[in-house]
Amino acid sequence: VDSVFVAPAGWSWDIILYFFLGGIAGGALFLANLLRLSGAQPTLVPARIGYYIAFPLVNLCGLLLIKDLGRPERFWHMLLQSERFPLPMLKWWAPMSVGSWVLTFFGLAAFISFVYALLEGRVIRWDRLDPLQRWLAPLHRPGVLGAIYLVGGAGLGLLMAGYTGILLNNTSAPTWSQDPLLAPMFMASGVASAGAAMFLLGHFAGADAPSARHAVLRVALVALIVEAVLLVGAVAMGLTHISTSTYFLGLWGAFFWLIVLPLGIAAPILLLWTAEHRDRLLVRNAPVVGAALLLIGAFLFRTLEVLGGQAYFQLY
Amino acid sequence: VARPISSSTEPRRRPVLLRRSEAGRIGIIALVLGVVQAVLFYDHFAVALTLLFGLGLGLWLRTWEAAVPALAAFLVGYLLAVGTGWLHDARPLWEPLLGGMLAVLGGVVGGGIFDVLRRDVDATAPAPARVDSIGRRF
Numbered sequence: 218v219d220s221v222f223v224a225p226a227g228w229s230w231d232i233i234l235y236f237f238l239g240g241i242a243g244g245a246l247f248l249a250n251l252l253r254l255s256g257a258q259p260t261l262v263p264a265r266i267g268y269y270i271a272f273p274l275v276n277l278c279g280l281l282l283i284k285d286l287g288r289p290e291r292f293w294h295m296l297l298q299s300e301r302f303p304l305p306m307l308k309w310w311a312p313m314s315v316g317s318w319v320l321t322f323f324g325l326a327a328f329i330s331f332v333y334a335l336l337e338g339r340v341i342r343w344d345r346l347d348p349l350q351r352w353l354a355p356l357h358r359p360g361v362l363g364a365i366y367l368v369g370g371a372g373l374g375l376l377m378a379g380y381t382g383i384l385l386n387n388t389s390a391p392t393w394s395q396d397p398l399l400a401p402m403f404m405a406s407g408v409a410s411a412g413a414a415m416f417l418l419g420h421f422a423g424a425d426a427p428s429a430r431h432a433v434l435r436v437a438l439v440a441l442i443v444e445a446v447l448l449v450g451a452v453a454m455g456l457t458h459i460s461t462s463t464y465f466l467g468l469w470g471a472f473f474w475l476i477v478l479p480l481g482i483a484a485p486i487l488l489l490w491t492a493e494h495r496d497r498l499l500v501r502n503a504p505v506v507g508a509a510l511l512l513i514g515a516f517l518f519r520t521l522e523v524l525g526g527q528a529y530f531q532l533y
Numbered sequence: 534v535a536r537p538i539s540s541s542t543e544p545r546r547r548p549v550l551l552r553r554s555e556a557g558r559i560g561i562i563a564l565v566l567g568v569v570q571a572v573l574f575y576d577h578f579a580v581a582l583t584l585l586f587g588l589g590l591g592l593w594l595r596t597w598e599a600a601v602p603a604l605a606a607f608l609v610g611y612l613l614a615v616g617t618g619w620l621h622d623a624r625p626l627w628e629p630l631l632g633g634m635l636a637v638l639g640g641v642v643g644g645g646i647f648d649v650l651r652r653d654v655d656a657t658a659p660a661p662a663r664v665d666s667i668g669r670r671f
Contacts, residue, residue, distance in 0.1 A: 273642040338653035422650040
């Protein structure tokens with residue numbers, strides 16, 4: 218540990234917001250595609266809500282990444298070779314390069330489903346686009362073509378939510394490089410926060426089919442429990458290198474144990490579990506409060522990982 | 534209890550910003566947000582924060598027009614910050630350009646989702662459980 222002299226990445230709020238919104242976008246496409254695969258009629262609206270948020274959010278993600286670059290006008294260098302334009306720039310061994318392509322293909326899939334959702338929900342009512350809707354429909358319902366597209370899109374959603382964890386884990390920072398559970402935790406957190414966001418939007422929009430909405434929330438709860446179990450593993454592994462573990466690192470350790478864990482993970486699990494599975498509301502509007510806490514917790518967790526993960530440098 | 538943003542039996546709400554009674558309140562909030570941004574404008578934090586403000590305003594106002602006060606809040610904050618000497622480590626072109634874009638997009642995305650849901654034929658239809666056998670809402 219004494220030999221650590223790696224400078225921190227210098228990532229700040231742009232990256233925290235990118236991780237947070239990218240997780241929701243990825244999780245939303247993942248959940249929406251799974252709902253579509255189920256083929257159940259009441260799940261159509263929650264699935265469309267997922268499509269409605271995935272594409273706009275991935276656009277915000279792209280803008281945040283561009284802004285984070287020292288030379289924003291060169292953002293396209295991440296995808297295309299500037300010396301041999303327009304050959305693609307792909308370094309399969311570099312998570313950042315692979316992530317750029319994941320973001321691109323995810324954006325494409327999210328765009329296709331976004332357009333289809335607008336047409337299916339008749340948000341856009343233009344007769345000339347009817348053939349497009351007919352053409353896209355088989356991709357969004359159970360069937361061979363639909364299964365391939367929806368499973369592929371769901372996989373891209375999980376990658377979108379989780380590749381950032383792989384990216385962190387592959388850096389030289391002692392905090393991140395010793396935490397192999399970051400990627401699955403980010404995936405689980407992305408799915409959970411997306412489920413919470415879809416539930417809250419459906420709830421406040423007064424969308425019908427509350428049973429489907431609550432089914433989405435229950436999936437979010439399962440994802441949050443998975444995240445919590447992974448977090449227990451990560452904390453246990455952190456015990457072997459306490460001086461460089463984000464979960465025990467000075468004030469960031471206190472932030473994790475006193476705020477993130479109780480308010481962002483334990484409280485939503487308790488509130489949602491009792492409301493959804495025990496039919497008991499611990500507080501008024503427990504599902505709404507639980508979903509909101511889940512979202513806040515996901516943001517705080519990204520803040521902890523990004524800022525706390527770079528705090529090791531202050532100790533040397 | 535869920536608060537419907539509209540239903541097929543109610544007249545469509547006018548866009549929020551066109552209602553004079555709310556314009557002043559929204560303007561004051563935009564100004565406060567702008568000052569908060571100026572106070573925090575010591576590094577890139579505030580420009581990222583402007584996206585959160587935009588999203589928050591959008592989710593609160595529930596219309597894409599939240600982009601207007603979001604942009605106003607960003608401009609107020611940015612100009613105050615520049616006026617009080619915050620210039621170090623700032624890219625003169627990219628910071629205001631991308632910051633403004635994030636503010637606008639935050640408002641558009643945060644509020645626009647409700648505009649989309651208002652127009653979605655199924656998402657805002659009266660819930661079946663609230664309609665009696667001859668279609669009256671209760």
